[in-house]
Amino acid sequence: MTKKIFGIDLGGTSIKLSVVSTEGDIIDQWSVPTDNKDEGQHIIHDLNQAIDAKMKENNWTNDDILGIGMGSPGVVNREKGTVTGAYNLNWVDEQPVADDIRSYFNADWPIFIENDANVAALGEQWKGAGDHASDVVLVTLGTGVGGGVIVNNQLVVGQGAAGEIGHMFSKEDGRKCTCGKHGCLETVASASGIVWTAGELAYAMDDTGSAIQGRIFNGEKVTSEDIFKAAEAGDIFAEAVVDETMSHLGRALGQIAAVTNPKYILIGGGVANAGQYLLDKVTQHFNESVYPGVGATTHIKLATLGNDAGVYGAASLVMANI
Incomplete structure (x- = not known):
């Protein structure tokens, strides 16, 4: 089975998720509401559940996933996979996003996180008006x-x-x-x-x-x-x-x-x-x-991709780094 990439765009209103092929085609796409109560501590849990449900729906195992790319507001530490100061997510303190995802799935997936505007730029360059x-x-x-x-x-x-x-x-x-x-x-x-x-x-x-x-x-x-x-x-x-x-x-x-x-x-x-x-x-x-x-x-x-720029760009982070 060809491996899949999860492209994720974290937003203050919703979390947009896509399953993207290594050829850059969106296979599936959906979203879940962003619950930023309690200093945003529900967000990654809800994201993990959304990914888990999609994997179970398709009978995918951890080995079927090539990696996860993510765009997030706030200041991103690319090496640690953390986000700080994403105020519309109610994240003030540093959030160990990549570690929380890997721990939930007991997976060693490569996870790449970048600022959301940067990710949208990558998406437009790859699949949009950036040509x-x-x-x-x-x-x-x-x-x-x-x-x-x-x-x-x-x-x-x-x-x-x-x-x-x-x-x-x-x-x-x-x-x-x-x-x-x-x-x-x-x-x-x-x-x-x-x-x-x-x-x-x-x-x-x-x-x-x-x-x-x-x-x-x-x-x-x-x-x-x-x-x-x-x-x-x-x-x-x-x-x-x-x-x-x-x-x-x-x-x-x-x-x-x-x-x-x-x-x-x-x-x-x-x-x-x-x-x-x-x-x-x-x-x-x-x-x-x-x-x-x-x-x-x-x-x-x-620009031409609209709301899809973020998930395409997020998926491209995986493609560029693996």
């Missing part, structure tokens, strides 16, 4: 801004925290970020940052007659999706918000490109569902700010 290029950057625009950087087919991890694109400085006198600093890219280009910017601009601009601006004046909830849809439809105020936020993102991508000159910069995450309109806006500001020699060889694209 096997050796130099790729993934920027994810969601509640925050994440990123993963691949140079010469190697993840750039630095001392453990490389790729924190969302915490590049972006705006003088900007709002306070969740990291405690002010003016991070995340505070303007994330889904929440776009909404915050809309709230600021609504009162800084004259009344344009915009439906989005009017909703803000009325105290109604507005989402980044609402803003992009309105902008694409010609709403003057929404267009101003998109232009402001995407100018910060475009300049940040220009700085990243000047350092790494990747073949592709890929944009993923929920905000990227705005599609070609977002891509055109970001590319415009990127081209205005990037060094010409770099801009001519670095191309901005939309």
